[in-house]
Amino acid sequence: MKLSVLVLEGPYNHEASDSAYNFIQAALAKGHTIRGIFFYDDGVYNATKLMDPPQDERHISKRWSELGAKGIDMIVCVAAAKRRGITNEVLVPNIRISGLGQLASMIDEADRLVTFGD
Amino acid sequence: MKLSVLVLEGPYNHEASDSAYNFIQAALAKGHTIRGIFFYDDGVYNATKLMDPPQDERHISKRWSELGAKGIDMIVCVAAAKRRGITNEVLVPNIRISGLGQLASMIDEADRLVTFGD
Amino acid sequence: MLHTVNKSPFQNSALENCLRVAQKGDVILLLEDGVYAASAGTARSSLIEQAVKQHTVYAIDADLKARGLGNLIKDVRVASYGDFVDLVEQHPVHAWL
Amino acid sequence: MLHTVNKSPFQNSALENCLRVAQKGDVILLLEDGVYAASAGTARSSLIEQAVKQHTVYAIDADLKARGLGNLIKDVRVASYGDFVDLVEQHPVHAWL
Amino acid sequence: MAATGKKVMVTVRKAPHGSIYVQESIEVMFIFATYDMDLSVVFMDDGVLALHPGQDTKGLGIKGFMASLGALVDWEVTKVYVDRQSLKERNIAEDAIISIGKDEETDAPIRPKVLDSAEIAAMMAVQHSLVSF
Amino acid sequence: MAATGKKVMVTVRKAPHGSIYVQESIEVMFIFATYDMDLSVVFMDDGVLALHPGQDTKGLGIKGFMASLGALVDWEVTKVYVDRQSLKERNIAEDAIISIGKDEETDAPIRPKVLDSAEIAAMMAVQHSLVSF
Numbered sequence: 156m157k158l159s160v161l162v163l164e165g166p167y168n169h170e171a172s173d174s175a176y177n178f179i180q181a182a183l184a185k186g187h188t189i190r191g192i193f194f195y196d197d198g199v200y201n202a203t204k205l206m207d208p209p210q211d212e213r214h215i216s217k218r219w220s221e222l223g224a225k226g227i228d229m230i231v232c233v234a235a236a237k238r239r240g241i242t243n244e245v246l247v248p249n250i251r252i253s254g255l256g257q258l259a260s261m262i263d264e265a266d267r268l269v270t271f272g273d
Numbered sequence: 274m275k276l277s278v279l280v281l282e283g284p285y286n287h288e289a290s291d292s293a294y295n296f297i298q299a300a301l302a303k304g305h306t307i308r309g310i311f312f313y314d315d316g317v318y319n320a321t322k323l324m325d326p327p328q329d330e331r332h333i334s335k336r337w338s339e340l341g342a343k344g345i346d347m348i349v350c351v352a353a354a355k356r357r358g359i360t361n362e363v364l365v366p367n368i369r370i371s372g373l374g375q376l377a378s379m380i381d382e383a384d385r386l387v388t389f390g391d
Numbered sequence: 392m393l394h395t396v397n398k399s400p401f402q403n404s405a406l407e408n409c410l411r412v413a414q415k416g417d418v419i420l421l422l423e424d425g426v427y428a429a430s431a432g433t434a435r436s437s438l439i440e441q442a443v444k445q446h447t448v449y450a451i452d453a454d455l456k457a458r459g460l461g462n463l464i465k466d467v468r469v470a471s472y473g474d475f476v477d478l479v480e481q482h483p484v485h486a487w488l
Numbered sequence: 489m490l491h492t493v494n495k496s497p498f499q500n501s502a503l504e505n506c507l508r509v510a511q512k513g514d515v516i517l518l519l520e521d522g523v524y525a526a527s528a529g530t531a532r533s534s535l536i537e538q539a540v541k542q543h544t545v546y547a548i549d550a551d552l553k554a555r556g557l558g559n560l561i562k563d564v565r566v567a568s569y570g571d572f573v574d575l576v577e578q579h580p581v582h583a584w585l
Numbered sequence: 586m587a588a589t590g591k592k593v594m595v596t597v598r599k600a601p602h603g604s605i606y607v608q609e610s611i612e613v614m615f616i617f618a619t620y621d622m623d624l625s626v627v628f629m630d631d632g633v634l635a636l637h638p639g640q641d642t643k644g645l646g647i648k649g650f651m652a653s654l655g656a657l658v659d660w661e662v663t664k665v666y667v668d669r670q671s672l673k674e675r676n677i678a679e680d681a682i683i684s685i686g687k688d689e690e691t692d693a694p695i696r697p698k699v700l701d702s703a704e705i706a707a708m709m710a711v712q713h714s715l716v717s718f
Numbered sequence: 719m720a721a722t723g724k725k726v727m728v729t730v731r732k733a734p735h736g737s738i739y740v741q742e743s744i745e746v747m748f749i750f751a752t753y754d755m756d757l758s759v760v761f762m763d764d765g766v767l768a769l770h771p772g773q774d775t776k777g778l779g780i781k782g783f784m785a786s787l788g789a790l791v792d793w794e795v796t797k798v799y800v801d802r803q804s805l806k807e808r809n810i811a812e813d814a815i816i817s818i819g820k821d822e823e824t825d826a827p828i829r830p831k832v833l834d835s836a837e838i839a840a841m842m843a844v845q846h847s848l849v850s851f
Contacts, residue, residue: 163585168315168738170735180569182573195609205363207360212780245323255617270581286605296475300476303473377749377753392842401501401674412835423602424603453644456642459637459638483847485848488732505598520736551735558772582717584598584717
């Protein structure tokens with residue numbers, strides 16, 4: 156199965172980002188394909204490399220970046236990101252900024268979309 | 274009257290940030306003193322200079338920075354900021370990063386605390 | 392004391408939670424999505440219809456206008472942000488987030 | 489279809505909203521704070537007690553454990569994230585955020 | 586991207602102005618409409634409050650999105666629905682909700698179509714994907 | 719900062735783990751306790767779920783904050799209350815809620831004190847400031 160995932164909330168503040176990550180790991184473990192992960196609304200905050208959580212806590216943007224390194228298409232919505240100060244200079248590797256049209260493509264080219272938010 | 278204000282949510286996504294700003298403007302117009310404004314939880318996102326909203330929209334961090342320029346003590350919680358990637362390099366002028374002890378002082382030295390959040 | 396409620400009464404229990412604890416004579420200020428509770432004739436109007444018997448209830452004018460709300464429950468008072476400041480001057484405030 | 493609910497039934501109307509629209513045979517997955525609805529003997533247990541008559545109801549195991557919930561409403565099934573993936577494979581999904 | 590005509594539904598369930606979700610859902614509708622999906626939009630629960638007449642956000646210092654909502658039809662977002670019970674619970678008259686465009690010939694306002702929850706449920710059941718706000 | 723002994727209350731009304739508010743409220747309690755305020759803490763509404771026994775967040779990949787809650791008394795956060803009705807509605811037995819420390823002499827667990835809403839209301843009414851999560 157080919158899946159796309161939409162993340163609507165930022166890291167740490169809401170569990171949405173963790174649920175999405177845990178879901179995606181389980182999907183990969185079952186051999187499914189992730190067509191793409193799209194970050195929208197406050198979800199764009201997931202992509203900042205500047206986050207620096209306590210040592211004994213998960214590092215959410217690093218975790219996403221590692222998924223991106225596996226070749227998963229990971230996109231932050233440009234309009235939502237501009238409003239919130241997520242720019243190319245603070246972006247973690249393997250996530251890129253693009254338009255909502257990419258979400259349309261992710262939906263179109265996947266068997267399912269799963270949305271995580273608040 | 275001496276007031277302190279606590280902001281718990283980020284800009285644009287929730288009205289909390291706008292309500293706090295409108296409340297503070299009204300308090301200043303009435304001649305009250307703002308002892309301090311403290312940004313906690315997702316509220317720390319209010320302080321990034323990288324936000325770049327559409328031209329015809331309010332610029333929330335610029336607005337806060339202008340209040341700071343008037344001498345109001347404006348503080349972003351260091352622990353909440355680290356987790357979320359708000360560092361000195363992205364901070365708008367006139368807002369500084371410090372600890373929760375500053376919130377205690379703001380409460381102690383004000384007649385009232387007003388909290389805005391979600 | 393002053394209680395602020397900023398949640399829609401259709402979606403969130405904040406207003407009910409507040410009314411359970413608020414004491415007779417306490418003031419309640421509705422703001423943001425909380426102002427939907429001030430609307431007359433809805434499935435949740437009874438909350439504020441009851442509340443005004445024990446409390447002075449205000450709703451922020453700019454929030455009402457933003458949401459197109461004009462048909463308000465009797466005895467709900469419309470407040471500017473300046474009125475909000477005056478209420479804070481008179482009372483310690485608890486935000487029912 | 490698969491409906492996901494991630495809100496506490498004590499604070500938010502999402503589960504009620506979902507149950508009003510869900511069709512007989514639809515699957516409901518509780519996750520995050522939504523799993524509190526699976527707890528037995530609470531003031532909101534009746535929602536899921538009714539729901540299991542028409543729907544298969546799952547609750548995410550890791551979310552139950554995080555919240556210390558073990559005393560669940562009869563017929564609620566415990567699901568891993570892997571089970572969640574299987575459910576998504578079988579059904580289009582609507583998230584009641 | 587190739588147009589495959591897949592059925593996609595956007596649901597709007599949150600109240601406007603207290604949070605940005607309604608506004609960002611409209612941006613999604615506009616873009617999706619250009620993708621030749623078979624797009625439906627449903628306002629339900631607090632989302633129907635976005636259709637309340639007479640909204641004016643000037644006093645908040647917020648631009649708002651009433652102009653965008655009023656232009657949905659111009660942007661070819663035409664299958665727009667609203668849940669009857671949600672309107673009723675919020676005391677919004679079905680014929681008072683804001684228009685999302687005008688009929689090209691008669692200039693009559695076009696409003697979201699009011700549906701019962703069973704009709705919405707049936708429509709949800711046949712979607713390829715659902716995006717919710 | 720000078721200690722003025724002002725009465726400050728922290729209220730916790732949100733459920734744990736679905737959002738970070740409970741965790742960040744505990745950080746506030748720890749710091750405030752070092753400021754010689756007259757600090758009270760009240761768990762009510764969904765906030766009482768933070769006191770549910772047996773919480774284990776390992777499966778979420780989240781550290782959690784149970785250790786911090788269990789150390790409130792050690793950090794001199796001692797006036798900790800919980801709303802009776804909120805516990806009842808959520809089927810949490812009053813004697814099952816997690817302990818926030820141990821009695822120095824008897825080693826007995828110290829639990830938040832269960833109050834009725836009228837008692838909470840009376841306590842709120844005399845605060846200098848209230849911080850809510």
